[in-house]
Amino acid sequence: MSDPPRAAIQWRVPFVRPDLPPFEAVEPAYRRIHASGLLTKGSELTAFEAEAARVLGSEHVVAVSSCSVGLALVMRALRAGRGSPDPAGRVEVILPSFIFLAAPAAVVWAGLEPVFVDVDPASWTIDPRAVAAALGPRTLAVLGCHTFGCPCDTDSLEAICDDAGVPLLVDAAHGLGSRRRGKQVGAEGFAQVFSLSPTKLVCAGEGGLVATSSPALAAALRDLREYGNDGTYDCHVPGLNGRMPEPAAALGRASLSRLPEVAARRAAIAAAYTRGLGGVPGLTLQDIDPCADSSWKDYSVLVDPDLFGTDRDGVRRALAGAGIDSRTYYDPPCHAMPAFRHHRVAGSMTVTGRLAAASLSLPMGGQMTEALAAEVAAVITRSAAGLVSGTGSGP
Numbered sequence: 001m002s003d004p005p006r007a008a009i010q011w012r013v014p015f016v017r018p019d020l021p022p023f024e025a026v027e028p029a030y031r032r033i034h035a036s037g038l039l040t041k042g043s044e045l046t047a048f049e050a051e052a053a054r055v056l057g058s059e060h061v062v063a064v065s066s067c068s069v070g071l072a073l074v075m076r077a078l079r080a081g082r083g084s085p086d087p088a089g090r091v092e093v094i095l096p097s098f099i100f101l102a103a104p105a106a107v108v109w110a111g112l113e114p115v116f117v118d119v120d121p122a123s124w125t126i127d128p129r130a131v132a133a134a135l136g137p138r139t140l141a142v143l144g145c146h147t148f149g150c151p152c153d154t155d156s157l158e159a160i161c162d163d164a165g166v167p168l169l170v171d172a173a174h175g176l177g178s179r180r181r182g183k184q185v186g187a188e189g190f191a192q193v194f195s196l197s198p199t200k201l202v203c204a205g206e207g208g209l210v211a212t213s214s215p216a217l218a219a220a221l222r223d224l225r226e227y228g229n230d231g232t233y234d235c236h237v238p239g240l241n242g243r244m245p246e247p248a249a250a251l252g253r254a255s256l257s258r259l260p261e262v263a264a265r266r267a268a269i270a271a272a273y274t275r276g277l278g279g280v281p282g283l284t285l286q287d288i289d290p291c292a293d294s295s296w297k298d299y300s301v302l303v304d305p306d307l308f309g310t311d312r313d314g315v316r317r318a319l320a321g322a323g324i325d326s327r328t329y330y331d332p333p334c335h336a337m338p339a340f341r342h343h344r345v346a347g348s349m350t351v352t353g354r355l356a357a358a359s360l361s362l363p364m365g366g367q368m369t370e371a372l373a374a375e376v377a378a379v380i381t382r383s384a385a386g387l388v389s390g391t392g393s394g395p
């Protein structure tokens, strides 16, 4: 008999639960919205964009229906020359292959071509040396990612992009709660796109925020999230309905106001994981630059089977045996997916291959406590010695 699908299992420790504000924090806004009948394009949206701009330290913030839509619209705007210097003949977007598939999907939706590069072996974020080597006359933009919440090296990436005259974009889906030199990320580069889906530190149900220093890009995005209608009912660049409705904006506002508290809680849980897993032979943790703080959207561990004694899938089975869910982010890597494998790979994919085959993301979110993280870590360390049922081979 085959195993039930993982999604159908009632996990004792689920992989993620949303970290929602108390209902009382959103109830007055929900009542106001309902009574007004203004369900979209209202004052919650305007207030949310202004509050997010302050938190992100960015001049312009445009709220959209998801991070995926935000990424696609930013790239569609660049392709049309809205905000980018000279798009003629430039159709390639350089991005890591070790990333959630929404990123290359957005590139393709915008009619552009992904070019996949490797990630740095320590931070697991896009490798600036690989970006420099991949740049060429067809490059329209570079897309980094704050992978699992670890800020990517925007200093080096900006220097490389400035030299080449190419805009730096960041898939900042995991970036609310990520900091560089004590400051929330968001202002670096040309544009950063955040996700507000239920697994993130700030949640709007579904939603995204585009932060940009470019008034031209912000104006283009406001048209593009409105079908491409600039108000004249004439269309220059085709958009889509990418609006954020009022109830989502209200939830986003209440959630954003709790970001410091939620980020501190995740940092404490991450520290408990690190106490249990740091220094264990055969386990490698994501190396966060000393000048940066991760949001810990995900906490992941890389398993070397020769040194650890069992492989990533053995660890995963041991966790499942103890009622603990986990994820194999990002396996397969994007450059190996049927939708993207005909696109260009620039340079070696050694680190990406190793991470895809051997990294495991552990439970994180509103359901977690430091004690649970210590317990998960103990199950993992015991799995090395085969002391936990389910570590052997088998389904």
Ligand SMILES: Cc1ncc(COP(=O)(O)O)c(C=O)c1O
Pocket (backbone or CB within 6 Å): 066, 067, 068, 069, 099, 100, 102, 103, 145, 171, 173, 174, 194, 195, 196, 197, 207, 208
């Ligand atoms: C790295 C990354 N990029 C993009 C997305 C897409 O975000 P959304 O679900 O808001 O479209 C996600 C979703 O989790 C993600 O992890």
